[in-house]
Amino acid sequence: MSRWALIWRRFRRNKVAIGGLIVIGVLFVLAFLGPLVTPWSYEQIDGTSFLKPPSPKHWFGTSQIGQDIFAQTMRGLQKSMIIGLLVGVISTSLAAFFGATAGYFRGTVERVNLFVISLLLVVPDFLIIAIISPRLRDSSWLWLVLLISIFTWMLTAMVIYNLTLSLKQREFVTAARFMGVPARQIITRHILPNMASFLIIDATLSVGAAVLLESGLSYFGFGVQPPDVSLGTLIADGTGSALTYPWVFLFAGAFLVILVLAVSVVGDGLRDAVDPQSQAKAEL
Amino acid sequence: MSAPLLSVRDLRVTFPSEAGAVPAVRGVDLEVGHGEVVGIVGESGSGKSTVALALMGLLHSSTRVEGQALLDGEPLLGLDDAALSKIRGKKVAMVFQDPLSAFTPVYTIGQQIAEAITVHQNISKSAAMTRATELLDLVGIPEPDKRVRNFPHEFSGGMRQRAMIAMAIANDPDLIIADEPTTALDVTVQAQILDVLDRARRESGAGLLLITHDLGIVAGTCDRVAVMYAGRIVESASADQLYADPRMPYTIGLLGAVPRLDARLGDPLVPIEGTPPAMTDLPTGCAFSPRCPLADEPCRDNEPALTTINGADHLAACVHSSDISNGTLSGEPVFALPDLGLRPRNQIHRESEPVVLDVEGLEREYPVRKGAVLPRRVGTVYAVDGVSFDVRHGEALALVGESGCGKTSTITEILELRAPKAGRVVILGHDTAEVGRNQSREIRRNVSVVFQDPVASLDPRLPIGDVLAEPLITHGMPREQRRERVLELMRLVGLDADQIDRYPSEFSGGQRQRIAIARALALEPQLIVLDEPVSALDVSIQAGILNLLADLRARLGLAYIIVSHDLAVVRQSADRVAVMYLGRIVEIGDTDRVFTEPWHPYTKALLSAVPVPDPQIERTRERILLSGDLPSPTVQHTGCRFASRCFLRATLPAEAAELCTQSDPALTSQGGSPSTESALTKGPKGYKAPHAAACFHVFSSAQGS
Numbered sequence: 001m002s003r004w005a006l007i008w009r010r011f012r013r014n015k016v017a018i019g020g021l022i023v024i025g026v027l028f029v030l031a032f033l034g035p036l037v038t039p040w041s042y043e044q045i046d047g048t049s050f051l052k053p054p055s056p057k058h059w060f061g062t063s064q065i066g067q068d069i070f071a072q073t074m075r076g077l078q079k080s081m082i083i084g085l086l087v088g089v090i091s092t093s094l095a096a097f098f099g100a101t102a103g104y105f106r107g108t109v110e111r112v113n114l115f116v117i118s119l120l121l122v123v124p125d126f127l128i129i130a131i132i133s134p135r136l137r138d139s140s141w142l143w144l145v146l147l148i149s150i151f152t153w154m155l156t157a158m159v160i161y162n163l164t165l166s167l168k169q170r171e172f173v174t175a176a177r178f179m180g181v182p183a184r185q186i187i188t189r190h191i192l193p194n195m196a197s198f199l200i201i202d203a204t205l206s207v208g209a210a211v212l213l214e215s216g217l218s219y220f221g222f223g224v225q226p227p228d229v230s231l232g233t234l235i236a237d238g239t240g241s242a243l244t245y246p247w248v249f250l251f252a253g254a255f256l257v258i259l260v261l262a263v264s265v266v267g268d269g270l271r272d273a274v275d276p277q278s279q280a281k282a283e284l
Numbered sequence: 285m286s287a288p289l290l291s292v293r294d295l296r297v298t299f300p301s302e303a304g305a306v307p308a309v310r311g312v313d314l315e316v317g318h319g320e321v322v323g324i325v326g327e328s329g330s331g332k333s334t335v336a337l338a339l340m341g342l343l344h345s346s347t348r349v350e351g352q353a354l355l356d357g358e359p360l361l362g363l364d365d366a367a368l369s370k371i372r373g374k375k376v377a378m379v380f381q382d383p384l385s386a387f388t389p390v391y392t393i394g395q396q397i398a399e400a401i402t403v404h405q406n407i408s409k410s411a412a413m414t415r416a417t418e419l420l421d422l423v424g425i426p427e428p429d430k431r432v433r434n435f436p437h438e439f440s441g442g443m444r445q446r447a448m449i450a451m452a453i454a455n456d457p458d459l460i461i462a463d464e465p466t467t468a469l470d471v472t473v474q475a476q477i478l479d480v481l482d483r484a485r486r487e488s489g490a491g492l493l494l495i496t497h498d499l500g501i502v503a504g505t506c507d508r509v510a511v512m513y514a515g516r517i518v519e520s521a522s523a524d525q526l527y528a529d530p531r532m533p534y535t536i537g538l539l540g541a542v543p544r545l546d547a548r549l550g551d552p553l554v555p556i557e558g559t560p561p562a563m564t565d566l567p568t569g570c571a572f573s574p575r576c577p578l579a580d581e582p583c584r585d586n587e588p589a590l591t592t593i594n595g596a597d598h599l600a601a602c603v604h605s606s607d608i609s610n611g612t613l614s615g616e617p618v619f620a621l622p623d624l625g626l627r628p629r630n631q632i633h634r635e636s637e638p639v640v641l642d643v644e645g646l647e648r649e650y651p652v653r654k655g656a657v658l659p660r661r662v663g664t665v666y667a668v669d670g671v672s673f674d675v676r677h678g679e680a681l682a683l684v685g686e687s688g689c690g691k692t693s694t695i696t697e698i699l700e701l702r703a704p705k706a707g708r709v710v711i712l713g714h715d716t717a718e719v720g721r722n723q724s725r726e727i728r729r730n731v732s733v734v735f736q737d738p739v740a741s742l743d744p745r746l747p748i749g750d751v752l753a754e755p756l757i758t759h760g761m762p763r764e765q766r767r768e769r770v771l772e773l774m775r776l777v778g779l780d781a782d783q784i785d786r787y788p789s790e791f792s793g794g795q796r797q798r799i800a801i802a803r804a805l806a807l808e809p810q811l812i813v814l815d816e817p818v819s820a821l822d823v824s825i826q827a828g829i830l831n832l833l834a835d836l837r838a839r840l841g842l843a844y845i846i847v848s849h850d851l852a853v854v855r856q857s858a859d860r861v862a863v864m865y866l867g868r869i870v871e872i873g874d875t876d877r878v879f880t881e882p883w884h885p886y887t888k889a890l891l892s893a894v895p896v897p898d899p900q901i902e903r904t905r906e907r908i909l910l911s912g913d914l915p916s917p918t919v920q921h922t923g924c925r926f927a928s929r930c931f932l933r934a935t936l937p938a939e940a941a942e943l944c945t946q947s948d949p950a951l952t953s954q955g956g957s958p959s960t961e962s963a964l965t966k967g968p969k970g971y972k973a974p975h976a977a978a979c980f981h982v983f984s985s986a987q988g989s
Contacts, residue, residue: 003750006785171740175803178699180728181758189754193745276744276787 003193010273017269023262027255031077040068042075043227051245061247063237072229073251079224080211080231081259083145087210088263090149092203095156100187102157103164114161117154125151126217133222141224144217148210156202163195196274204267208260231256287357289491290316290339290459295351295361297331297338303564308334310515311351313590316459316491323494323502323523325538326512327822329560332495335512336461340378341368356458374404377452377490379481381464383444387436393420394432397451404455419450422487423480426912440913442473446480453484460485461493466501470686470849472910475893478505479909497823499542500852500895503527504902508597511535514561514571517590521598523899531593531605534572536618541827542897543852545879551856554619555828559792570602577618578604622831634859637676640811640843641698645707646671648690648697652918663918667693669867670707672951672971675811680837680844682854682875684890685864688914691847694864695813701727712810729759732804736816738796742788748799749784755806773802777832794825801832811843818853830857851894855879862971863887866917866925869951873975883977885932924949924979932981940981949978 011017035041038059046058046066054061060069102113129147136143167173168191176186192199214224215232224230231252238249297309309331316322326332338349339360353360355375363371372378380386387396397419398412407415413432420428423446436444445465452460465481466474482505485492494506502509503523510520511534519532530536540554558575561567570587573579582603590601602608608618648668653659668690675681683691698709701724703717710716711727719727732755735741742751752770761769771781777798788796797817804812817833818826834857836842848854854861855875862872863886871884882888892908910929923945927933933941953976 002753003745003747006747171735171737172743175733175735175741175800176743176754178728178731178733179755179758179803180725181754185758189746190743194743196745274745276789 007270007273011269014269014272017266017272020262020265020269023258024266027077027081027259027262031074031081034074034077035071038068038071038074040071042067042071042229044068044071051241051248053245054247060251061245063248064241069234069247069251072234073231073255076229076231076234076252077255077259079141079229080214080256082142083148083214083230084207084211084259084263086142086145087149087152088203088207090145091153091206091210092156092199094149095153095160095202096192096199098153099157099160100164100191103161104168104183104187104191113157117157117161120151121154129217130220130222133217141228144214144224148213148217152206152209152213156206159198160195163198164191167191167194193274197271200267200271200274204264207263208256211256211259231259288315289318289320289356290314290493291352291354292335292339293352295335295338295353296349297334297343298348298350300346301564306563307566308515308563309338312512312515312517314493314510314517316493318458318491319485319489320508321485321492321494321506323496323506323509324512324517325496325499325502325509327497327538327560327824329514329563330512331515332497332512333463336378336463336493336495339461340372340376341365370404373400373457374455375457376459376461377455377457379445379448379452379460379462379465381467383441383448383468384436386448387444389436392433392435393439393447394434397432397447397454400451400454415454416450419454420447422453423447423450423484424476425450441469442476442913445469445473445477449477449480449484453488453490456488457490459491459493460488461495463495464497465494467496467498470914471851472686472889472893473913474501475895475907475909478895479907481505498895499538499823499897500902503897503899504895511538514566515563516571516587516601517599518572518602519600520590521600525598527897527899529598529609531598531600531608532572532602533576533578533604533608533618535600536608537575538823539897540619541824543827543830543850543856545852545855545891545894545896546898546901547852547856548876552622552834553827553830553856554621555831556619556824557828559794559825560822577620622835634676634679637678639674639710640677640679640712641675641845642710643674643694643698643707644672644709646694646697646704646709647706648693649705664920665917666867666920667917668697671864671867671869672707673862673869673872674972675843675845677810678837678841678843679860680846680858682846682848682858682861683864684848684851684854684861686849686890686914688866688917689864690867690917691864692815693867695733695815695845695847699731699733699813725759729807730810731813732807732809732811733813733815734797734800734804734817737820738793738800739788739820741800742796744788747785747787748791751788751799752803752806755803759807769806773806776805776836777802792825793821794828797821797829798832801829801836805836805840808840809842811845814844814846816848817846819848819850826853833857851879851891863890866915866921868925868978869971870926870979871975871977872951872971873973873977877975881975883975883982884926884979885930885982886926887977889931921948923947932979936981943980947980949980951976951978953977 046062046068049058049062050066051064052058052062058068058070060073063069098113098117102110129151132147133144173186173190176190211232214230215236218224218230218233218236224233234252235249235256238252242249292312292314295309295312299306299308312335324332324335337343339353341363343349349361351361394413394416397416398409401412401415402409417428417432420432425431425443425446439447462481466477469477478501496502506523509523509526510517513534519526519530519535526535527539530539537554537556541556543553556575561571561574567574569584573583576583588601588603590599593600593605646668647670650665650667651661652663652665654662671694673681683694685691697704701716701719708715712730714723714727749770752773753766756766756769770784774781774784779795779798788799791799818829821829830853837844846854846858858875860873861875861878862869863884865886871878871882871887878887879891882891889908889910896902908931912929915928927944933944951971953973
């Protein structure tokens with residue numbers, strides 16, 4: 001049985017993590033099927049009900065201008081889940097690539113990578129995104145994912161760089177090198193898996209961070225633009241009336257919390273599955 | 285014997301742990317008389333150090349310590365810290381294994397010794413400093429009046445341990461407890477320290493409790509020996525009795541498992557099957573029974589008590605102890621000797637075998653840099669400075685030497701497969717200065733490595749099936765064949781096929797080293813480089829690995845380069861040996877010749893420093909004690925590197941001694957001692973001869989004496 005099969009088997013034993021995975025699956029299904037079962041669309045305005053609490057007609061209530069909160073939350077969930085999960089994966093992968101190659105190859109690669117990292121660290125990311133995003137307004141909002149990813153991986157990359165420097169000194173890396181294992185394989189088979197705990201935690205954290213960063217951008221009008229919505233924009237809109245008309249904000253907030261929790265539970269499970277020292281051992 | 289100095293009755297120590305209570309010490313009785321040396325021997329985890337820590341009251345407060353310990357009739361256990369502080373350092377002193385962490389780095393050695401004195405004696409600071417200087421002189425530190433003002437990091441390991449001993453005897457203690465005092469040190473320094481420890485003991489008249497894993501050290505220094513296994517003393521006797529007539533199978537196994545300098549190549553070691561039990565999950569009955577070849581029903585039912593055997597002083601905890609004599613039970617050896625099929629190789633055959641590796645004049649240096657902001661080169665470490673040797677098909681060459689002699693640098697430089705700074709490395713007919721990518725793959729396929737530390741050399745995140753498959757994947761074996769080969773490899777090194785999905789951390793040290801060896805064998809290499817393959821392992825485990833290596837070599841026709849600091853290991857596993865000192869080979873030759881008739885003074889000193897696990901031999905043989913430590917490798921020498929510590933040179937007339945410092949002796953067998961003179965010794969290159977040494981005077985003096 002190879003490493004990945006073994007990791008999957010260990011992961012499956014973790015009931016909480018499997019639960020988390022199921023929750024994420026359910027959220028996906030909900031986000032994409034939900035809009036089909038409700039008669040309202042997220043743009044549609046119901047002129048007869050403004051700021052109405054949840055009712056059989058509007059399941060999650062309505063907003064200030066009579067939009068159906070359920071339809072909006074589902075639409076927002078679609079966006080935010082995709083943004084969050086993609087950013088988590090992309091920014092951690094970028095960090096892993098730049099950090100590990102810099103630490104492993106040293107020399108020119110190291111200097112170039114570290115320069116790129118430092119450059120992106122000093123450039124004010126919010127400003128750049130603000131400048132670029134109006135130009136992307138007409139193209140796919142997936143560009144936003146890329147843009148957020150590009151500005152969130154550098155600190156992680158520095159940590160990975162340093163971890164790689166010390167892992168490279170370890171004997172099992174030397175052993176692999178003397179065995180003739182190519183550098184690419186040493187990085188993917190030995191170095192990155194040995195910092196998997198860190199990578200996984202970082203990825204799960206950046207899922208939540210990306211959703212919030214996107215909402216921040218949207219709040220200033222750079223991210224997802226109205227009439228389109230995301231969980232972030234919904235929360236931003238709803239916070240003002242959180243105490244008086246809680247449903248406007250509560251459902252979006254709850255879905256965000258559920259999403260981030262589920263992702264981090266899955267991340268924990270994955271971390272335990274890849275770490276042989278963990279408690280995810282076979283039961284007798 | 286009058287009332288003993290230290291008397292321990294039924295000492296029990298239990299540690300709390302997640303996995304339940306760990307009974308680390310389970311009822312130890314011990315006595316140390318005035319001026320007596322008692323050794324406690326055992327493998328890691330046997331509880332020997334815990335005994336010492338419990339006696340000194342140094343265990344964590346969550347540990348449960350029961351039993352009774354009397355020092356001069358006064359109870360020692362259960363005292364509070366204030367009461368213990370009056371005893372520690374004054375009546376009982378301790379020497380620890382790691383002398384670096386035993387000193388505070390921010391005070392000078394003198395201040396620390398003086399503090400130890402002023403804490404217990406009412407004398408002035410300056411008087412204490414004077415006493416500290418005297419003590420340093422006593423333990424043989426040169427220029428003690430200057431050295432007393434040095435900080436710990438300015439001392440070498442051996443000097444720190446000397447200073448530690450000076451501190452221990454500062455208050456004329458009644459009892460010195462030395463916990464693995466020489467384990468961190470090189471063998472020539474170890475001999476010095478044992479000598480100092482003995483002198484210090486005689487000077488202060490103290491009793492000495494020596495805790496060690498090394499049966500050789502015990503043989504030479506101890507009056508009485510207690511062998512510990514799984515938290516209990518399983519045998520205790522006078523040193524002579526214990527070595528001559530062990531009665532407990534574990535002791536017999538341990539003695540048979542130690543590689544010995546006076547053995548020969550191919551003499552098999554006696555491995556003890558299995559591993560020590562987990563202390564949280566001890567078997568009922570004798571703790572050794574799962575590994576014992578004699579174990580039967582009574583052994584598994586009850587744990588045998590330590591009982592006397594035909595004499596008051598010999599105690600053993602074994603049901604069979606009265607039937608065992610001379611390591612045999614009714615004529616049959618307790619541990620069957622495996623036949624390894626390894627015979628000493630014939631020199632004439634050697635010449636006709638193909639050369640696997642040829643190294644000529646290899647050099648390697650490291651820059652010494654200073655400054656964090658603007659690093660600049662302030663010097664050079666001449667790690668490898670002109671090393672030449674060759675390895676033939678099916679041959680085992682050992683590189684031996686103390687730490688810092690450049691043996692590991694030599695092999696890493698070879699394994700890098702790049703053009704060396706100077707010299708030539710030819711592996712399997714390829715010069716490393718000229719190899720391209722494809723050739724280097726070809727070489728990697730035929731040369732593999734086993735590292736010292738099996739914990740570090742296996743990726744903790746890979747199940748061992750993948751660990752073993754890695755070289756196969758790298759060199760393009762199709763998937764279908766891989767699994768088959770991995771299983772075959774596991775069988776070859778004695779692992780169960782159903783362990784294939786486990787991670788390295790689930791294996792014991794010995795098993796991990798087997799995995800590392802299996803990985804090295806995966807591609808059927810011609811040459812395996814073994815970097816200290818057994819030094820991280822316990823004696824009983826080590827024997828199994830050495831036997832495995834010998835067996836594999838005999839069966840598969842492998843060539844080995846064995847890097848080791850342990851001459852006894854080399855003696856029993858290598859055909860040829862190269863003795864290294866400060867980046868040079870000072871003597872090379874067939875193991876038998878070098879060990880029975882060493883030429884170079886350094887080799888002689890090295891061999892005489894290795895303790896033999898036999899009290900008779902240990903007491904009678906002559907020792908050569910080298911003075912001082914290894915010189916700094918940052919200095920480039922014009923003459924012989926060993927000149928500063930050479931005892932032979934000290935006996936030479938002035939002009940002959942001058943030669944040593946002025947010119948550099950080459951490796952040669954010229955002249956030779958009369959008995960080895962033959963046509964073969966006049967080979968074209970000194971290092972290919974059956975025996976060669978780099979010394980100007982050894983041949984003349986050998987002939988003279």
